[in-house]
Amino acid sequence: MNQTFLGVGYTRDHAGLPLEAVPVTVPGPEPDQVLIRVAASSLNPLEYKLAELNFLGRTPPVALGFDLAGVVAGVGGDVTGLAAGDAVVAMADLDGDGGWAATGGGSFALARRFLTVRKPPSLGFRDGAALPMCFLSAFAGLYGRVRPGDVVYVPGGGGGVGHLAVQMAARTLDAAIVVSSGGGPESIELARRSGAHHVFDYKHDDIAAEIGRLTGGRGVDLVFDATYDEGSFAATAATVRRGGDWVVLGVGPGRTTRVAETRSPVDGILAERGARHVNVNLLRYFSEPELLDDEARGFLGRGMELAMEWADRGLVVPHVGQTIESGVDAVNAGLRTLKAGGGVHGKIAVIVDRDLTRGDARNG
Numbered sequence: 001m002n003q004t005f006l007g008v009g010y011t012r013d014h015a016g017l018p019l020e021a022v023p024v025t026v027p028g029p030e031p032d033q034v035l036i037r038v039a040a041s042s043l044n045p046l047e048y049k050l051a052e053l054n055f056l057g058r059t060p061p062v063a064l065g066f067d068l069a070g071v072v073a074g075v076g077g078d079v080t081g082l083a084a085g086d087a088v089v090a091m092a093d094l095d096g097d098g099g100w101a102a103t104g105g106g107s108f109a110l111a112r113r114f115l116t117v118r119k120p121p122s123l124g125f126r127d128g129a130a131l132p133m134c135f136l137s138a139f140a141g142l143y144g145r146v147r148p149g150d151v152v153y154v155p156g157g158g159g160g161v162g163h164l165a166v167q168m169a170a171r172t173l174d175a176a177i178v179v180s181s182g183g184g185p186e187s188i189e190l191a192r193r194s195g196a197h198h199v200f201d202y203k204h205d206d207i208a209a210e211i212g213r214l215t216g217g218r219g220v221d222l223v224f225d226a227t228y229d230e231g232s233f234a235a236t237a238a239t240v241r242r243g244g245d246w247v248v249l250g251v252g253p254g255r256t257t258r259v260a261e262t263r264s265p266v267d268g269i270l271a272e273r274g275a276r277h278v279n280v281n282l283l284r285y286f287s288e289p290e291l292l293d294d295e296a297r298g299f300l301g302r303g304m305e306l307a308m309e310w311a312d313r314g315l316v317v318p319h320v321g322q323t324i325e326s327g328v329d330a331v332n333a334g335l336r337t338l339k340a341g342g343g344v345h346g347k348i349a350v351i352v353d354r355d356l357t358r359g360d361a362r363n364g
């Protein structure tokens with residue numbers, strides 16, 4: 001196959017937004033890869049951050065759009081269990097190219113076999129594409145860590161990662177109490193609908209005092225903080241019980257901007273409690289490829305399988321707050337909204353191929 005299409009991405013180092021149209025040659029799959037004709041994708045903050053900082057050292061042009069749902073167009077020689085025509089959900093390698101299209105002609109993207117799973121018929125392409133990166137982030141933070149009966153605090157339960165983390169903790173991992181927060185009525189409502197038992201307004205409430213009251217002064221067993229907010233980090237670390245876990249997504253305290261390092265009080269706060277600082281970061285698997293060993297592949301692959309199983313059973317339901325057609329202007333507008341914060345709750349979905357998504361029951 002030697003077709004080309006126009007993707008959406010960055011053509012210069014540190015260019016930031018706006019993204020541009022990027023010519024892409026439809027690639028051939030390596031032995032462990034699946035070539036996907038993309039039906040839908042979604043937006044993640046990672047994509048504007050990569051355009052701004054190019055911190056994985058890629059040589060532009062780079063095409064973005066890592067969350068993928070679509071139809072298998074070809075498989076590499078070592079791939080088993082999938083064949084052309086299968087409907088799948090996948091995450092592209094975060095140091096590779098993605099699948100947004102700049103024009104109506106559709107797009108193709110590659111994903112590794114272990115990050116590609118069959119899409120159940122009950123899940124539309126659009127909603128399937130809202131899951132991979134945010135679901136895997138929540139999964140990496142919570143799975144195997146939350147024990148039945150735990151009290152869990154997920155600040156920002158109206159966010160892309162946050163609402164799925166709340167659902168996972170409350171509905172699949174049997175946390176006894178899930179506490180969450182939001183910065184306005186819509187995110188508070190989404191956190192509540194996702195299964196949080198207590199949701200506070202992080203701009204106005206004294207959440208540490210509320211958690212103290214709810215837990216008889218003990219604190220929560222586990223915090224999963226995916227807010228990338230330094231102020232939030234110190235505040236949420238102070239809610240962990242003695243010997244509990246403070247799990248943070250991404251680069252962690254003091255380094256959230258990636259360009260400057262600040263002093264963070266978090267480790268001091270956790271040390272006073274004998275609590276653990278656990279860092280989970282999907283990007284590290286791709287920035288440090290030696291981490292992507294069989295165990296990591298097995299774990300992430302299990303996450304993708306469970307995303308489909310739990311979505312099929314209605315336990316984890318991605319909330320799509322906005323749906324856009326794939327195109328340079330629409331993607332730029334969506335990423336600007338994500339960057340500004342507070343504008344869209346849950347996920348922004350991207351329809352890449354209207355023909356393929358026509359069968360989605362719930363496309364808005």
Ligand SMILES: NC(=O)c1ccc[n+]([C@@H]2O[C@H](COP(=O)([O-])OP(=O)(O)OC[C@H]3O[C@@H](n4cnc5c(N)ncnc54)[C@H](OP(=O)(O)O)[C@@H]3O)[C@@H](O)[C@H]2O)c1
Binds near residue numbers: 134161181231232341
């Ligand atoms: N390295 C990795 O593995 C990895 C993977 C995925 C995501 N990430 C990063 O994780 C972050 C979250 O991603 P996302 O897709 O969930 O983004 P998102 O949809 O924009 O959600 C961000 C959430 O944070 C909440 N928030 C912000 N400040 C807060 C505070 N002080 N207290 C409580 N909540 C607060 C927001 O709440 P309101 O909207 O109510 O204000 C919003 O719900 C991004 O920075 C992303 O780049 C990293």
